[in-house]
Every structure is written in C-alpha cells, then in structure tokens.
Amino acid sequence: MLTLLKQARAYGLGCVLATQNPVDLDYKGLSNAGTWFLGRLQTERDKARVLDGLEGASSTAGVIFDRQRTEAILSGLGNRVFLMNNVHDDAPTVFQTRWALSYLRGPLTRAQIETLMESRRAAAAELGEGAASFPRAAVTAGASGGIRPVVPPGIEELFLAPSRTVGEGPLMYRPALFGLARVHYVSSPANVDSWETAAMLVSAADGLPDDVWAEADSLDYDSLSFEPAPVGEAQFADLPSELTQSRNYSSWKTALKNALYRDRSLSLYECKALKEKSAAGETEGDFRVRLKQRAFETRDIEVEKLRQKYAPKLASLEERIRKAEQRVEKEKEQVSHQTLSTAMSIGTTLLGALLGRKMVSATNMSRAATSVRSATKIAKEKSDVTQAQENVETLRQQLAELEQQFQTDTETLKASFDGDSLEIAELPIKPRKSDLTV
Missing domain, CATH: 1.10.287 (Helix Hairpins)
Structure with a gap:
C-alpha cells in the first residue's frame, strides 16, 4: 500500500485510500495524497496524524498550510459534514452530504418510488389528524416573508434542521448567533488533559444584548443537526442590524473566548483525606x-x-x-x-x-x-x-x-x-x- 501511494503517481495510476484509523497509516504515505475527504475524527491521535499528512502533502505541492485553522475546522465538523483539501486549491472546502435513498441500486422508476412511499403516505395521513396540536409557526409582524435575509460576506450561515411539524402554516426561521469553540483543560496536579466542544446559541429575534454571551444557551453539539439551506417556501424573521455588520463578528468571537475562559470551568471533585481527584467527566x-x-x-x-x-x-x-x-x-x-x-x-x-x-x-x-x-x-x-x-x-x-x-x-x-x-x-x-x- 505504501509503495502504491509513493510510486503510482509516476505511472499515471490513481489510488483511493479509505480508513477509519488514520493513526495506523504512515504519515509519509499520507503526504502523497492529493485530495482529501475528512469527516469527524474521534481521537486527538487520529487528528494529529491527519494534520501531519496534510502538512506533508501541502509542503510537497509547495502550498502554504495553515495547521491551526485546519485543526479548528476538523474539530467543528458535524454530522455528514466533511472537509475537502485539494493541494491544487487555495484553501480547503467544507461541504455537507445527505442520506441517499438507496446505497445499492441506481435511478428508481416512478413505480418503484410509489411502492417505497406507500407506507409513508399512510403515516403522513395519520399524522395529519393531529395537526391542531402541532401547528407550524404563523407569520408574525416584522417577518421578512419569503425573502431570505443577507448576511455579511465571509460569515457562515447555518439552518437548524426543523423538528417534526404539521399543519398548513409556513415554517418560520428566526435569527440567532451561534458560536462553536474547542476548549482545552490542562492541569498537571489533577492529571487532566481534556478537550471539549462548546456550542453556544443566542437568540437574536429581539436583538442582541450588550454582553452577548451572558445568557447564551449551552447546547450539546453532537445532538445538533444543521442544514446547508432552508427548506422551500419558508418564512424569515427580520435580521437585526447588528448581524448585518461584519465587524461585529470579530468582537463577538473575542467575547466568546473571554466568556468561555471566565465561566466554563471543568468541575472536578477532590478528596484531600485520600489525596484523590476525579477524572474529567466522572460524576460525583x-x-x-x-x-x-x-x-x-x-x-x-x-x-x-x-x-x-x-x-x-x-x-x-x-x-x-x-x-x-x-x-x-x-x-x-x-x-x-x-x-x-x-x-x-x-x-x-x-x-x-x-x-x-x-x-x-x-x-x-x-x-x-x-x-x-x-x-x-x-x-x-x-x-x-x-x-x-x-x-x-x-x-x-x-x-x-x-x-x-x-x-x-x-x-x-x-x-x-x-x-x-x-x-x-x-x-x-x-x-x-x-x-x-x-
């Protein structure tokens, strides 16, 4: 395998290498890969091995490699979100995939689609009977209607996947400020070296407070599901003026870093009589x-x-x-x-x-x-x-x-x-x- 990765290119032969354990591969071999598709990495060792390989591949191609930025992107990848790194491109690209209807067969015929959807039609009919108890959000005053607000250039826009809703009313998207961070806890006396992903959400439907992260909701990032685009025929609430100014995002980023450093401590437990301390994540x-x-x-x-x-x-x-x-x-x-x-x-x-x-x-x-x-x-x-x-x-x-x-x-x-x-x-x-x- 290592020979193929190193020498196949000289003979015009392309190789595809797929692995769930990057740490088992030689980073010198990985550095010969030109195009990378990277999903979520579970361990720091896997991440370090991939970053070493990317750095080697970029160095071979004569491209400047931003290790810190790439590490931050890898740490923030969600479900079905991937990072593509092509040594011929100026920067890596983040993209999202969807679940395929079939992994084994090609295009479906109309008759096959009707057969597959038959059970879903029955379930949808039963669900429709309880529509009154789960209405969709009605369009309220101040909504932008069907016009999607424009965010400043360079600001990533995400759409939270809607929960199960029924009824005739349109789906309403309301603005919020989302912050994602990687937090590192290190303490030699407590024998702690732990990383956490912090996901913070601030509702901006009524504007943003001065201390923007003071009352932010802390979310479980693994349970979040984002869509790359809104669903069709959705309504959009007005975007506060603060969210339309790109310079604010830099200050919010710094404020989030300060807030996490000030307020997001890792709680351990200590028993002085036995000189014992709890491990990270260990309950009382x-x-x-x-x-x-x-x-x-x-x-x-x-x-x-x-x-x-x-x-x-x-x-x-x-x-x-x-x-x-x-x-x-x-x-x-x-x-x-x-x-x-x-x-x-x-x-x-x-x-x-x-x-x-x-x-x-x-x-x-x-x-x-x-x-x-x-x-x-x-x-x-x-x-x-x-x-x-x-x-x-x-x-x-x-x-x-x-x-x-x-x-x-x-x-x-x-x-x-x-x-x-x-x-x-x-x-x-x-x-x-x-x-x-x-």
Missing part, C-alpha cells in the same frame, strides 16, 4: 464509589502500619511479664528451700541442746544464731516473692492498657476512612486560554 456518584474502594484499601494498609507500630511494644511487655513470672517462681523456690533449711537447722539445734551435756555451749549458741539468720532470710525471700508478684501485676496492667490503646487507635483509624463520611470538595479547572479556538 462514580467518584464516591471509587473513593469507597480506595478507602477500604488505604484503611487496611494504615491498620497494618499501626499494628507494626504497636507490635514491638506489645512483644517487649510480654517478654518482661514472662521473665517476671520466672522470677516469681524462682523466689518461691528459694523461700521453700530456705524454709526447709531453717527447719532442719532449728531441729538440729534443739536436738543438740537436749542430748548434749551442756545446754549452753559454743556449738549450741552457733547453731541457734544460724537458725535466727535463716528465719530472717526466709522473711526476706517472702518479701522478694511479694515484690516479684506485684511487678508481674504491674506489667500485666501495662499490657492491658497498651492493648486497649491499640484497639482505640484502630477504631479511630477505621472511622477516618469511612467511605460515606469522606469530605469531597469541588475543584474547578479553568481552560487554557491560549488553546481556545472559536
């Missing part, structure tokens, strides 16, 4: 659902951190309690041993005194003194046991208090990450003024 409800899941995950992480913080303290107290309990057992063993030893010493002393020749002798006195010291030591050992037991109780109390503090901190932490109680604030992002195209 969707953002809250995402925050709840994020809160659960963050809560589990923070609880684990808290557990790791308390773990060394709890382990240290448990180890101290274990050692203190060992000390109590050791002191009890010493008391038991000392009691037995003292009893034996006292018994030996009494026995020696009873069986010995002398009641008062050096040996008996020494044994008696030893027995007294042993009794004193027993009292001291019992005191040590009591102190050791009190130490164990103190450590156990400290452990219970630490565990209670851990539970309290855990509950407080969980409450702070309750998804239903998280505070959400609105975060407006202003458009980048240098990227506003009207």
Whole structure:
C-alpha cells in the first residue's frame, strides 16, 4: 500500500485510500495524497496524524498550510459534514452530504418510488389528524416573508434542521448567533488533559444584548443537526442590524473566548483525606464509589502500619511479664528451700541442746544464731516473692492498657476512612486560554 501511494503517481495510476484509523497509516504515505475527504475524527491521535499528512502533502505541492485553522475546522465538523483539501486549491472546502435513498441500486422508476412511499403516505395521513396540536409557526409582524435575509460576506450561515411539524402554516426561521469553540483543560496536579466542544446559541429575534454571551444557551453539539439551506417556501424573521455588520463578528468571537475562559470551568471533585481527584467527566456518584474502594484499601494498609507500630511494644511487655513470672517462681523456690533449711537447722539445734551435756555451749549458741539468720532470710525471700508478684501485676496492667490503646487507635483509624463520611470538595479547572479556538 505504501509503495502504491509513493510510486503510482509516476505511472499515471490513481489510488483511493479509505480508513477509519488514520493513526495506523504512515504519515509519509499520507503526504502523497492529493485530495482529501475528512469527516469527524474521534481521537486527538487520529487528528494529529491527519494534520501531519496534510502538512506533508501541502509542503510537497509547495502550498502554504495553515495547521491551526485546519485543526479548528476538523474539530467543528458535524454530522455528514466533511472537509475537502485539494493541494491544487487555495484553501480547503467544507461541504455537507445527505442520506441517499438507496446505497445499492441506481435511478428508481416512478413505480418503484410509489411502492417505497406507500407506507409513508399512510403515516403522513395519520399524522395529519393531529395537526391542531402541532401547528407550524404563523407569520408574525416584522417577518421578512419569503425573502431570505443577507448576511455579511465571509460569515457562515447555518439552518437548524426543523423538528417534526404539521399543519398548513409556513415554517418560520428566526435569527440567532451561534458560536462553536474547542476548549482545552490542562492541569498537571489533577492529571487532566481534556478537550471539549462548546456550542453556544443566542437568540437574536429581539436583538442582541450588550454582553452577548451572558445568557447564551449551552447546547450539546453532537445532538445538533444543521442544514446547508432552508427548506422551500419558508418564512424569515427580520435580521437585526447588528448581524448585518461584519465587524461585529470579530468582537463577538473575542467575547466568546473571554466568556468561555471566565465561566466554563471543568468541575472536578477532590478528596484531600485520600489525596484523590476525579477524572474529567466522572460524576460525583462514580467518584464516591471509587473513593469507597480506595478507602477500604488505604484503611487496611494504615491498620497494618499501626499494628507494626504497636507490635514491638506489645512483644517487649510480654517478654518482661514472662521473665517476671520466672522470677516469681524462682523466689518461691528459694523461700521453700530456705524454709526447709531453717527447719532442719532449728531441729538440729534443739536436738543438740537436749542430748548434749551442756545446754549452753559454743556449738549450741552457733547453731541457734544460724537458725535466727535463716528465719530472717526466709522473711526476706517472702518479701522478694511479694515484690516479684506485684511487678508481674504491674506489667500485666501495662499490657492491658497498651492493648486497649491499640484497639482505640484502630477504631479511630477505621472511622477516618469511612467511605460515606469522606469530605469531597469541588475543584474547578479553568481552560487554557491560549488553546481556545472559536
């Protein structure tokens, strides 16, 4: 394919290339295309690839390429509206197509047309019965009748496709000022890089206010349908004098850019507790659902951190309690041993005194003194046991208090990450003024 695009022209061979994914094509190959028919492009990458190809084709043909203007035209293409770029023309052309009656067959015969329209005649007859409830607009005073007003040269004139109307009255076109802009929202902290199409409409049936865009209606551009020409036998309201002066349109264009920069902010949502921001186009409800899941995950992480913080303290107290309990057992063993030893010493002393020749002798006195010291030591050992037991109780109390503090901190932490109680604030992002195209 790339070889055909690059070399077929040298052999007098024409090529037609159709694609829905321009980004998949080599822009060097695209630059060999002489005539382009471009519809609405869905992604910025596709648009960038097409613009690169157009720029290359214009450069090859020696034609000056206005990239910014072409990008603005591509961004504003509606349904069944196309841009034709011919390298031999001075400027690109915007045109509109209509739905064909048949995609597969050639000219229809009169009999075939009657067959195709048979069901539509029946529907139209049924619709005509309710004409009174959907009357067409009557011609009012001040209308220009069947004369179509003339707009200044260079001003694009669009006709909004009429809704379903029935009745005998003529269709009435009333003037309005329509503004179309591409708005770019960029914010590194919010991780936003989003484009929007702004469609603004101001009724001019009774003239235009000084601040022309202050009370403009913001429309969904994708739902609008414009016609290149009015329907036959339509009536036209008078065109206000402001709309007949071409110099006004430049000031209205600047005013629209200023109004969009001032008033059309992108509303995001921010949760400072979780350091989270909503994405462009994400509703508050969707953002809250995402925050709840994020809160659960963050809560589990923070609880684990808290557990790791308390773990060394709890382990240290448990180890101290274990050692203190060992000390109590050791002191009890010493008391038991000392009691037995003292009893034996006292018994030996009494026995020696009873069986010995002398009641008062050096040996008996020494044994008696030893027995007294042993009794004193027993009292001291019992005191040590009591102190050791009190130490164990103190450590156990400290452990219970630490565990209670851990539970309290855990509950407080969980409450702070309750998804239903998280505070959400609105975060407006202003458009980048240098990227506003009207």
